[in-house]
Amino acid sequence: MRIPPASMAFTLLLSLLVALPSFGIDMSLPALTATGAALGVAPAQAGMTMSLFMLGFAVAPLFYGPLPIDTAESLSWCSPACSSSSPGSAARWPARCRPS
Numbered sequence: 190m191r192i193p194p195a196s197m198a199f200t201l202l203l204s205l206l207v208a209l210p211s212f213g214i215d216m217s218l219p220a221l222t223a224t225g226a227a228l229g230v231a232p233a234q235a236g237m238t239m240s241l242f243m244l245g246f247a248v249a250p251l252f253y254g255p256l257p258i259d260t261a262e263s264l265s266w267c268s269p270a271c272s273s274s275s276p277g278s279a280a281r282w283p284a285r286c287r288p289s
Contacts, residue, residue: 210246214239 192199217224217238225235 210243213242217242 192202221235221238222232224238225232228235
């Protein structure tokens with residue numbers, strides 16, 4: 190299913206994706222001390238879960254966005270990927286890989 194970028198559904202989907210990290214942090218912070226006590230770790234170690242959570246949200250876009258595009262360009266395997274992608278997403282691929 191393809192959601193048109195100009196639709197309200199697309200806007201709501203992006204809003205949900207942007208709000209997801211905040212919801213995750215807000216839900217886990219009240220239970221952080223209880224989680225640390227249940228696991229028998231120091232509060233600083235329990236707080237490390239928040240750092241790892243945010244690190245995951247910081248690193249994940251690299252594997253979804255620029256890294257695959259650069260890898261595709263350097264390995265020259267991008268033409269099969271472009272032929273199976275939607276026309277809207279083909280604009281982010283290098284010019285030699287865009288479908289005609």
